[in-house]
């Protein structure tokens with residue numbers, strides 16, 4: 001019997017509903033497999049701003065550092081959209097990534113046959129898609145300094161900085177190779193080496209790292225081409241690895257393949273401390289509080305936590321299999337409900353998955 | 358009868374084949390509508406490196422400055438892939454953009470019903486797509502300084518710089534509004550304002566410019582969301598406007614909607630001098646010299662030239678209509694040949710279009 005302390009940060013909007021669902025599923029897993037999961041709760045994002053005047057209170061961060069893993073719902077909402085930059089919910093997200101050294105964001109994109117109607121792509125294009133985007137999460141344009149307005153000979157100008165240390169590039173690329181070694185053994189390194197100096201360094205490092213993984217194939221792809229290939233022929237990919245901003249764009253783009261953001265989990269691995277797991281969707285203010293949100297992305301994120309942070313593979317499999325069965329049985333939340341006759345609420349979906357654990 | 362001097366830069370690979378086709382079509386237009394088009398030729402890209410030791414010789418640039426418009430094929434090829442950065446074909450492209458002040462890259466994405474089989478997207482998603490991406494082309498990460506390696510306390514690091522002047526943002530956003538005013542009157546301004554200071558300034562300027570165009574609607578969209586929406590629901594868009602790197606990624610992505618890069622033209626407008634017209638595809642070394650390339654993107658680029666640089670609307674219409682007829686009649690080059698019975702070569706395709714002028 002294992003004992004695990006999990007920090008739960010529901011955040012805003014549907015973040016609250018989907019984390020509630022994931023916690024229920026984890027409790028069911030605990031019962032079936034005889035583990036003790038202890039859940040501790042903290043504020044982040046808009047609610048943290050309202051209560052504590054900051055999007056990431058120190059207590060929350062402290063609590064996360066002292067846990068075995070973190071589950072995060074989603075942050076943000078129209079209420080805080082006009083706040084000054086330092087009082088916006090996303091700042092909490094960026095800060096927790098940086099403070100916990102969550103350098104590697106893993107976004108698996110797996111196509112479920114049963115959702116073929118929901119994808120804007122033709123069945124033959126998306127069938128059997130099973131790729132993993134590995135995005136650098138604590139560097140690049142997101143954190144480089146200077147990031148400021150300037151006045152130059154009376155004219156206003158602005159600058160942001162794409163900055164990386166060699167080590168930061170090396171560790172994320174190495175992570176991608178390690179993961180590819182356990183999958184289809186192919187890494188596509190995405191950059192813009194025909195324009196950016198940072199990309200030329202990235203490419204060199206990728207070549208170096210590749211030498212340590214003789215059984216993994218490395219290919220380079222320019223980011224504009226990658227944006228095309230992800231839609232034209234997504235089956236060609238196994239693991240894609242790229243810097244922070246390119247990864248942000250490409251992973252959201254790739255989410256379209258599955259038909260709904262509501263299906264996609266992610267893991268953010270730390271260099272040292274606990275890792276964080278969150279759905280890639282946002283707080284969806286338009287449907288918040290209506291018991292309509294798709295809890296699957298959050299539930300699959302908790303399966304990733306079991307596998308990657310706790311090494312509980314059988315338990316993770318049980319969750320993933322239950323999700324697959326529920327989808328195959330035709331249950332759908334509204335976001336993927338096209339042509340479906342079994343449209344269910346968030347809580348009903350959680351119930352159906354729980355029954356199959 | 359009009360008289361126009363056109364600088365033709367075929368470049369490398371299929372660039373040569375497709376510019377040849379476009380020149381033939383322009384000659385046919387000249388005959389039918391009684392215009393005199395004078396063509397002058399110059400080197401750019403790999404061939405210029407081989408002949409003159411630089412990807413953009415001064416004579417080429419001079420010739421372009423002295424013309425009424427420039428037609429560019431494509432540059433690049435494996436032969437030059439391992440050259441040092443300053444001796445790479447793309448440098449010629451970046452330099453001509455900067456030297457001629459080609460600040461506004463217009464990439465229309467229009468879906469042809471007859472190509473529905475070639476698109477990876479479902480027919481209902483792409484039918485009636487008619488959008489225009491307006492990409493800033495002479496600023497941002499492409500040209501910002503510093504762009505260099507550094508050694509900081511013994512560790513190697515690298516920096517690229519996203520830099521814009523207020524005026525540079527204002528003129529591209531204004532261009533987008535002007536164009537939207539002649540179309541469906543909607544501008545989607547794409548940025549990453551939740552992270553980048555440059556995007557926050559971009560958003561402010563977009564709000565300001567919008568005030569001068571009361572009949573055009575402005576919406577803001579984050580770049581990651583835009584990458585999704587372009588595939589999920591491309592019909593929602595009229596004109597998208599964005600900075601250089603985001604525009605590079607999104608416009609290549611959007612090209613997938615039509616099924617082939619070989620269909621998409623572009624115009625690069627100058628602040629003052631002549632404008633430049635080029636297909637958005639590259640030099641396609643794998644099929645170069647085989648008379649297989651799709652000449653339509655280049656031919657439609659020359660139609661854009663007639664319309665935007667010379668104000669010859671009827672003539673541009675004639676080209677566009679001829680292309681539509683040829684496609685409707687079932688003629689296809691290999692890139693879009695899926696399920697087609699009338700697969701033709703580059704020269705045959707040019708012939709078919711010419712006959713219909």
Ligand SMILES: CC(C)[C@H](C(=O)O)[C@@H](O)C(=O)O
Nearest residue numbers: 090093094248280551552581
């Ligand atoms: C909310 C935002 C700052 C964030 C990002 O850009 O990283 C989000 O888009 C994501 O991908 O997690």
Ligand SMILES: CC(C)[C@H](C(=O)O)[C@@H](O)C(=O)O
Nearest residue numbers: 194195224447450451605637
């Ligand atoms: C070749 C390359 C430098 C260029 C760019 O990035 O602008 C190309 O991708 C384009 O879009 O015209």
